[in-house]
Amino acid sequence: MLETALPVSNGRVDSENRLVEADTRLADLNRRAGGEPGAPIAVPQLAATVRLARRLGITISRQIIAADDDLDLDLWVRAAPSGDDILLEVSGWRPTPDWPTADHGARREADFLTADADWTWETDAALCLVSLSAKVGEAHGIDARDLLGQPLTQLFVLAEDGDGSFPILSALASPGHFDGQHARMRATGETVRLAAAPRTDAAGRFAGFIGAAYRANTDDEPGVEQGTVDTAAEEAFPQEFGDRLGRALRMPLNRIIANADSIREEGGEALGEAYGGYAADIASAGRHLLALVDDLADLEAVERDDFAVDSDPLDLADVARQAAGLLSVRADEGQVRIDKPALDESLSATGDYRRCLQILVNLIGNAVRYSPEGAMVWIRLEREGQRACVIVADQGKGIAAEDQARIFEKFERLDPSEPGGSGLGLYIARRLARAMGGDIVVDSAPGQGARFIFTLPAR
Amino acid sequence: MSAEPSEPRAGNSVSAETMLACAAAARARAIAARAGQVRDFLLPDAHRLSEHVRHLTLQRLSATIDSVAREIGEHAVRLLERDGKQGAAARLKQRDTIPETLLAAQAFQGSGIIDEILAATSLDLLTDSLPVEAKEDPDQPSLLVRLSQSEDRLVATAAVALMHADGRKQGGVILPAELHHRLVWIVAAALGRTGAGDADIDGALIEATRRSLAAHDEGDRAEAVAMRLALTLDPTAEMRDALMTEAVQDRRLLLLAALMAQGLRIEFTDARDLLLDREGSGLWVALRALDLARPAIARIGYALCEGDPARDVEQFAAQIDAIMKISPDYARRAIAPMRLDPDYRQAMMMLDIGKEGGANDA
Numbered sequence: 001m002l003e004t005a006l007p008v009s010n011g012r013v014d015s016e017n018r019l020v021e022a023d024t025r026l027a028d029l030n031r032r033a034g035g036e037p038g039a040p041i042a043v044p045q046l047a048a049t050v051r052l053a054r055r056l057g058i059t060i061s062r063q064i065i066a067a068d069d070d071l072d073l074d075l076w077v078r079a080a081p082s083g084d085d086i087l088l089e090v091s092g093w094r095p096t097p098d099w100p101t102a103d104h105g106a107r108r109e110a111d112f113l114t115a116d117a118d119w120t121w122e123t124d125a126a127l128c129l130v131s132l133s134a135k136v137g138e139a140h141g142i143d144a145r146d147l148l149g150q151p152l153t154q155l156f157v158l159a160e161d162g163d164g165s166f167p168i169l170s171a172l173a174s175p176g177h178f179d180g181q182h183a184r185m186r187a188t189g190e191t192v193r194l195a196a197a198p199r200t201d202a203a204g205r206f207a208g209f210i211g212a213a214y215r216a217n218t219d220d221e222p223g224v225e226q227g228t229v230d231t232a233a234e235e236a237f238p239q240e241f242g243d244r245l246g247r248a249l250r251m252p253l254n255r256i257i258a259n260a261d262s263i264r265e266e267g268g269e270a271l272g273e274a275y276g277g278y279a280a281d282i283a284s285a286g287r288h289l290l291a292l293v294d295d296l297a298d299l300e301a302v303e304r305d306d307f308a309v310d311s312d313p314l315d316l317a318d319v320a321r322q323a324a325g326l327l328s329v330r331a332d333e334g335q336v337r338i339d340k341p342a343l344d345e346s347l348s349a350t351g352d353y354r355r356c357l358q359i360l361v362n363l364i365g366n367a368v369r370y371s372p373e374g375a376m377v378w379i380r381l382e383r384e385g386q387r388a389c390v391i392v393a394d395q396g397k398g399i400a401a402e403d404q405a406r407i408f409e410k411f412e413r414l415d416p417s418e419p420g421g422s423g424l425g426l427y428i429a430r431r432l433a434r435a436m437g438g439d440i441v442v443d444s445a446p447g448q449g450a451r452f453i454f455t456l457p458a459r
Numbered sequence: 460m461s462a463e464p465s466e467p468r469a470g471n472s473v474s475a476e477t478m479l480a481c482a483a484a485a486r487a488r489a490i491a492a493r494a495g496q497v498r499d500f501l502l503p504d505a506h507r508l509s510e511h512v513r514h515l516t517l518q519r520l521s522a523t524i525d526s527v528a529r530e531i532g533e534h535a536v537r538l539l540e541r542d543g544k545q546g547a548a549a550r551l552k553q554r555d556t557i558p559e560t561l562l563a564a565q566a567f568q569g570s571g572i573i574d575e576i577l578a579a580t581s582l583d584l585l586t587d588s589l590p591v592e593a594k595e596d597p598d599q600p601s602l603l604v605r606l607s608q609s610e611d612r613l614v615a616t617a618a619v620a621l622m623h624a625d626g627r628k629q630g631g632v633i634l635p636a637e638l639h640h641r642l643v644w645i646v647a648a649a650l651g652r653t654g655a656g657d658a659d660i661d662g663a664l665i666e667a668t669r670r671s672l673a674a675h676d677e678g679d680r681a682e683a684v685a686m687r688l689a690l691t692l693d694p695t696a697e698m699r700d701a702l703m704t705e706a707v708q709d710r711r712l713l714l715l716a717a718l719m720a721q722g723l724r725i726e727f728t729d730a731r732d733l734l735l736d737r738e739g740s741g742l743w744v745a746l747r748a749l750d751l752a753r754p755a756i757a758r759i760g761y762a763l764c765e766g767d768p769a770r771d772v773e774q775f776a777a778q779i780d781a782i783m784k785i786s787p788d789y790a791r792r793a794i795a796p797m798r799l800d801p802d803y804r805q806a807m808m809m810l811d812i813g814k815e816g817g818a819n820d821a
Contacts, residue, residue: 149604
C-alpha cells in the first residue's frame with residue numbers, strides 16, 4: 001500500500017517567536033489553537049520545536065502531535081534557522097490513529113518484512129547498499145564486501161511486474177513500502193522476490209530502504225521470466241503472508257501470554273488483586289490474538305492453489321474423542337457437558353488427522369460457546385454409504401435458515417457485537433473438509449439448537 | 460547430645476563433611492545474593508539496566524559462549540575420535556548447556572566480558588534509536604558509501620569493512636583478544652567439567668582451545684574496523700567536524716566514537732563510554748577538546764537526546780552556551796588523564812577507592 005503525497009505548509013517565525021507568515025493550513029491550525037497573525041505561535045508543540053531550533057542553532061525535524069479542535073493531528077515539522085527567523089515546513093496533517101503507530105513504524109514494518117526473509121539488505125537514499133546480512137553469502141555464495149557501497153542495481157537486475165511497472169520505483173516516489181518486486185541476482189542469475197519498507201526522517205523525507213529478499217520457489221519463477229507477478233494471488237494475500245505473520249507474531253504473543261500468566265500466578269498478594277486481574281486480561285487478549293494469527297495463517301494456506309492435505313486412514317471416533325477432551329476445560333467453565341463417542345465406537349475414514357482434529361475442535365468449540373449453562377453438546381457418528389459423518393449438535397439459540405449459508409463465508413459472524421472469533425473458523429473448516437473430499441453442512445432452526453454434520457470419505 | 464560433625468560413625472563422616480561444605484557454600488551464595496540485592500535496591504533508576512538492554516546482552520553473551528563452546532567442543536571431539544578415544548568423544552558430545560552453567564556459576568564476575576558486551580549492546584541500541592535524518596540533497600550517497608568510493612584504497616577498504624562489520628551485529632560478539640582469551644578458557648573449563656576430570660578430554664580441550672586462540676583475530680571486530688577507518692582518514696580539524704556531524708546523521712555511532720578516539724588519542728572504549736554516559740558532561744568536554752563548532756555539538760547532542768529518552772534535550776539546549784565557553788585548551792587538559800595507560804589509570808582508580816574505603820572505615 002502506498003501512502004499519498006503529503007501536503008507541505010510553510011511558515012516563518014520571527015525572533016520574538018511570532019508567526020509572521022504562514023500558508024493557509026498552518027495559519028488555520030494556529031488560529032484554532034488561539035493564535036492570530038503576527039502574535040506568538042500558539043500551538044505548544046510547534047512553539048517548542050521552534051524554540052529548540054533557535055537555541056541549538058540547527059535544523060530540527062520532528063514528528064509532533066497537535067490538538068486541532070477535537071482531533072489530534074500527526075504533523076511532521078521541520079524548523080530551520082535563517083538569520084534571526086525560523087522557517088517552518090509542516091507536513092503530514094493526518095489524524096493520529098487510535099492505536100499509536102507513529103514511533104518506529106518503519107522499523108516495525110521492516111521487522112515484519114524481514115521476519116522470515118532469506119536475507120536482508122539496506123540502502124541509503126541514493127539506493128546504494130549500506131548493509132547486507134551474512135546470509136547472502138550462504139544463499140548465493142556472494143561476498144557482501146564486493147557489493148557494499150555499490151548501487152542496488154549491481155546486486156539485482158530488477159524485473160517489471162504485470163503492469164509493466166517496477167514496484168520499487170512506485171514505492172520510491174511516495175515513499176512507501178513495496179512487495180512483489182521480482183529480480184535476478186546479477187552475480188548468479190538466481191531469481192529472488194524483494195520487499196522493503198522505507199526509512200524516512202521526521203519530516204517524512206526518504207532516507208533509504210530496509211529490505212528483504214526471498215529466494216524464488218518454482219511457482220515464482222514463471223512470473224519472473226515473463227516479467228509478471230501473480231496478481232490474483234496477491235489480491236487476496238501477498239505470498240507467504242501467513243507464514244510471515246505467524247513467525248512475526250507468534251513468538252512475541254506467546255511470550256506476552258506466558259509472562260502475563262506468570263504475573264497472575266506469582267504476583268499474588270504482592271501485586272494486589274486488581275493487577276492479577278489485569279494480567280489475566282492481558283493473557284486472555286493475547287490468546288485471542290494468537291487464535292486470530294492462527295486463523296489468518298490457515299486462511300492464507302487454504303486459499304493457495306497448491307494447498308494439499310494428507311489422505312490417511314483414520315478413526316473419526318478417536319479424533320472426536322480427542323477434540324472433546326481438548327475442550328473439556330472450556331466446557332466445564334461454561335457448565336456445559338459434552339457427550340462424546342464411547343471408547344468402543346469407531347468410524348473409519350480417509351483424511352488428514354491434524355486437519356480433522358482442527359475441524360472438530362472448531363465445531364465442538366462453537367457448540368460449547370453457544371450453549372446455555374447446564375446444556376449438553378452431543379457428538380454422534382454415522383455412516384451413510386460411502387460417507388463417514390460426525391454430527392455435533394448443541395442446545396444453543398440456533399441459526400435461521402437465511403443465515404446458514406452466511407456462517408461459512410469469510411469474516412462472517414452472525415452477531416458482530418459478540419467478543420472473540422475472527423469470522424474465519426467455519427470458512428476454514430469447510431475449506432479443509434472439502435480439500436479432504438468431504439464437507440460440512442448445518443441443519444438448524446431458531447430456538448432449536450444447531451447440528452453441524454462433518455463428512456469424509458468412508459473407508 | 461548431638462554427634463560432633465567429625466565423629467567417625469560407620470561411613471557417615473564423609474556425607475556429614477559434604478553436608479557442612481554444602482551448607483557453607485550455600486551460606487556464601489546467600490550472602491553474595493543478598494549483597495547483590497542490596498546493591499540493586501540502592502541503584503538509582505537512571506543506572507538500572509532496562510529490560511531491553513538486559514535481554515539483548517544476555518542473548519549476545521549466550522550466543523558468544525555457544526559459538527566458542529561449539530568451536531572448541533567439536534574440535535576436541537574430532538581430536539578424540541582421531542586418537543580412537545570414542546568413549547571420551549561420546550561423553551564430550553553430551554555436554555550441558557554451557558551458557559546456563561556459566562551464568563549460574565557467576566563465572567564471568569570481574570572478567571570484563573559482560574562489561575564489554577553490555578557496552579557494545581548499549582551503543583547498538585542507542586544507534587538504532589537515533590533519529591533518521593535525510594540528506595539535504597536526496598541524491599547524495601551516505602558517508603560510508605562515499606568513503607567506500609574513495610580513491611584512497613585504504614579508506615575505501617576500511618569503509619566497506621565497517622559497513623560489513625556493522626551488518627554482522629546479530630548473534631555473538633567478537634571480543635578483544637584479552638577478553639576472548641579469558642572467555643575461551645572459562646568455556647573450555649566448563650566443557651571439561653562435563654568430562655568429569657577425564658585426562659583425555661582435558662587434553663583434547665586444551666589443544667582445541669589453543670587452536671581457537673591462535674585463530675582469533677580481534678581486527679575483525681566492528682570497533683577495531685571503525686578505529687582503522689578513523690586512523691586511515693586521519694582528518695584535519697575541519698574535516699573531523701564534518702565527518703562527526705555526518706556520522707551521527709547517518710546513525711554510525713561506531714564511527715563517531717572512533718573519530719573521537721582518534722582525535723583525542725584515547726581508547727575506543729573510553730570514547731564509547733563518553734557517548735553512553737547519559738549525564739553527558741564528559742562528552743561535551745571531549746567535543747570541545749576536539750574544537751568542534753557549535754552546530755556539530757548541537758547536532759550530536761540533539762541526536763543523542765532524541766535517541767535516548769533518559770537524556771533531556773531542553774537541558775542540553777540550556778547548557779550549550781556554557782559548553783561553547785569551554786576553551787579547547789582547557790578541555791584538552793581535562794581530557795589528558797584519559798590518555799594515560801589504561802592499566803595505570805585502573806590502578807590509580809583502585810588506590811582512590813581504597814583511600815575512600817579507608818576513610819569510611821575510620
